[in-house]
Amino acid sequence: MASSAATREERTAYLFLAPGLALFALFVLIPVGAAFYLSFCRYDIIHSPNWIGLANYQRIGRDIASHGVFFLSLRNTAQYAIGTIPVGMALALGLALLVNAGLRGVSIYRTTYYLPVVTSLVAISMVWMWIYDPTYGLLNYALALVSRAASAATGHRLLISPQTWLANPTQAMPAIIAMSIWRGLGYNMVIYLAGLQGIPEHLHEAALIDGATRWQQFRAITWPLLKPATAFIFVISVIGASQVFAQVYVMTNGGPNNATTTIVHQIFQNAFSFMKMGYASAMAFVLFAIIFVLSLINLRLMRGGEVEYV
Amino acid sequence: MKLPITTRALLHLLLVAGAATMILPFLWMLSTSLKPEAEIFRFPPNWLPQVWKWANYTEAMNAAPFGRYFVNTVVYAAAITFSNLLLCSMAAYAFARLRFRGRSVLFILTLGTMMVPGQVTMVPVFILLKRWPLLGGNDWMGIGGHGLLNSYTGLILPGAVGAFGIFLLRQFFMTLPRDLEDAARIDGCSEAGIYWRIILPLSAPALATLGIFTFTAAWNEFLWPLLIMSKDSMKTLQIGLQVFQTQYTTRWDLLMAGTVVVTLPVLIIFLLGQRYFTRGIALSGMKG
Numbered sequence: 342m343a344s345s346a347a348t349r350e351e352r353t354a355y356l357f358l359a360p361g362l363a364l365f366a367l368f369v370l371i372p373v374g375a376a377f378y379l380s381f382c383r384y385d386i387i388h389s390p391n392w393i394g395l396a397n398y399q400r401i402g403r404d405i406a407s408h409g410v411f412f413l414s415l416r417n418t419a420q421y422a423i424g425t426i427p428v429g430m431a432l433a434l435g436l437a438l439l440v441n442a443g444l445r446g447v448s449i450y451r452t453t454y455y456l457p458v459v460t461s462l463v464a465i466s467m468v469w470m471w472i473y474d475p476t477y478g479l480l481n482y483a484l485a486l487v488s489r490a491a492s493a494a495t496g497h498r499l500l501i502s503p504q505t506w507l508a509n510p511t512q513a514m515p516a517i518i519a520m521s522i523w524r525g526l527g528y529n530m531v532i533y534l535a536g537l538q539g540i541p542e543h544l545h546e547a548a549l550i551d552g553a554t555r556w557q558q559f560r561a562i563t564w565p566l567l568k569p570a571t572a573f574i575f576v577i578s579v580i581g582a583s584q585v586f587a588q589v590y591v592m593t594n595g596g597p598n599n600a601t602t603t604i605v606h607q608i609f610q611n612a613f614s615f616m617k618m619g620y621a622s623a624m625a626f627v628l629f630a631i632i633f634v635l636s637l638i639n640l641r642l643m644r645g646g647e648v649e650y651v
Numbered sequence: 652m653k654l655p656i657t658t659r660a661l662l663h664l665l666l667v668a669g670a671a672t673m674i675l676p677f678l679w680m681l682s683t684s685l686k687p688e689a690e691i692f693r694f695p696p697n698w699l700p701q702v703w704k705w706a707n708y709t710e711a712m713n714a715a716p717f718g719r720y721f722v723n724t725v726v727y728a729a730a731i732t733f734s735n736l737l738l739c740s741m742a743a744y745a746f747a748r749l750r751f752r753g754r755s756v757l758f759i760l761t762l763g764t765m766m767v768p769g770q771v772t773m774v775p776v777f778i779l780l781k782r783w784p785l786l787g788g789n790d791w792m793g794i795g796g797h798g799l800l801n802s803y804t805g806l807i808l809p810g811a812v813g814a815f816g817i818f819l820l821r822q823f824f825m826t827l828p829r830d831l832e833d834a835a836r837i838d839g840c841s842e843a844g845i846y847w848r849i850i851l852p853l854s855a856p857a858l859a860t861l862g863i864f865t866f867t868a869a870w871n872e873f874l875w876p877l878l879i880m881s882k883d884s885m886k887t888l889q890i891g892l893q894v895f896q897t898q899y900t901t902r903w904d905l906l907m908a909g910t911v912v913v914t915l916p917v918l919i920i921f922l923l924g925q926r927y928f929t930r931g932i933a934l935s936g937m938k939g
Contacts, residue, residue: 347750349842350749350750350751350842351749351750351751351752353745353749353841353842353843354745354749354750354751354754355745355751357741357742357744357745357749357843357846358741358742358745358746358757360738360741360812361738361739361741361742361761361812361817362742362757362761364738364808364809364811364812365760365761365764365812365814367779368772368776368779368808368809369764369767369772370764371775371779372771372772372775372776372779373767373771373772373775375775375778375779376771376772376774376775379774379775386778386781436666436669439662439665439666440666442654442659442662443654444659444662444663444666446663450666450670452922452925453670453673453674454669454670454673455921455925455928456673456674456677456918456921457673457676459867459917459918459920459921459928460677460871460914460917460918461870461871461873461889461910461913461914461917462871462873463871463873463889463892463913464889464892464909464910464913464914465676465910465914467892467896467906467907467910468676468677468679468680468907468910469676470901471679471680471683471903471906471907472676472679474903476692476694477691477692477693477694477696479679479696482694482695482696485695523672523673523676526673527673584768584769584770586874587873587874590873605770608770608773609770609874612773612774612777613777613878618774618778621774622771622774625768625770625771625773625774626771628768628770628771629767629768629771632766632768633766636766
């Protein structure tokens, strides 16, 4: 009796898991294996794959050594990560602390800051392209207003000339970074806010009685207890930054002069524009390895992050 | 503890300035979408249109089969949402409540699929869909036609289930009390019946959270439809927006009207179902 119930339970379990696991096998596990195989092949989708051993990986090595396009995409992706993550996290923490300071209208602020997060990255990238427009853009208008105000205040003629932003190789990546920080801020802020609301009030009260200043309270209570939130945001941001694509594709398509091409943009271009699917697969495994190593490092850094409130 | 009034005013000022920065691009998008073309190319720009040209919207919708893009996007997002809710909850129920051989191995394998970046599997999945046997004009070797490219099935199938959804629902199911199930089991209810009649109704909030997340993610998805849907009649809104950008000029008035149409449904969903968004973050992030 008991054993037949157990086998019935097992049968139900496998039946319930079958569709999901079959899809995982078909669209994740087998493709990972196939991609690994393709990364050792020359493949243009028309002719059948041609085994070329390590040639694709050697080509990546040579590209990196000679500062080729893939090297640039690695450098740009790193620049994007370094540009977005620390600033984005600091701003998000600052905002969360402000919103959590016991003011009225917390939910209105939270909603407003979260709006860009839910909207389509493609649509919002197009809006920012218009803001960054060199001739008619809102940002250059703002620069003109600032320089006029500065001139009026100082009595000297201070002119900030209009910038070309996305069309300028040194400004394009910072422009994409600024837009991405703007878009991701609300997400990080909401996570910090959840973390802050989980800190028991009595800890701060006790510190206050002991005569701790606000800064001391932040250093000794808030920041350490926010460590899980900080770690979570950091991990998510690192993985997200290493895969940055849509805003680059829409706003600059990697230009000008490869100044904004990223790893995923290179994978996409090589696979679907140049039909070098083997080379693209090798690049994808380099990306996989980068994400894997960064995740391991993050995991080590996160360890010991659990807190217990007494 | 109450802050002094001047400090509070200062904090509000900072927060309002930040909020304005968040909203300004949206307002600028709206304003541009209602300007006649002559007003777009004016420097310094007008904050509001001098002539409100609502016809931009009809013109934008006629510039491309936008109605068709809209239908495609709704079908895609709705189908992905439905299949994820069903398949993720089934798998999550098995992992949370049923005992079977290989449970922990299969669960770890499921979570492991989250480690694989989509860009790794992108090329083989594209080939798999193109070479899908016996469909889309293909023979049994997968040659001759376009397979599942430019089809709803090809767009939906690879994203029909997700490890994140399974994980999220499993976490939620494990918090449900077992008393009701045990009572139902004694009354002779099958496992499938317990899943359908007890677990799912009790999980409405978690299902709503996953549903809203999946729907907005699919609505905003860009890379996958870009690869799969090359035929004009099969494009989604996110891909369709590109018709206003040619190599030399961009019709900013029409493009901004298009972006309003693309962003509005998701903004409405967000404003109506806000608590599910924040709850989803709490469920996925902080309890892992």
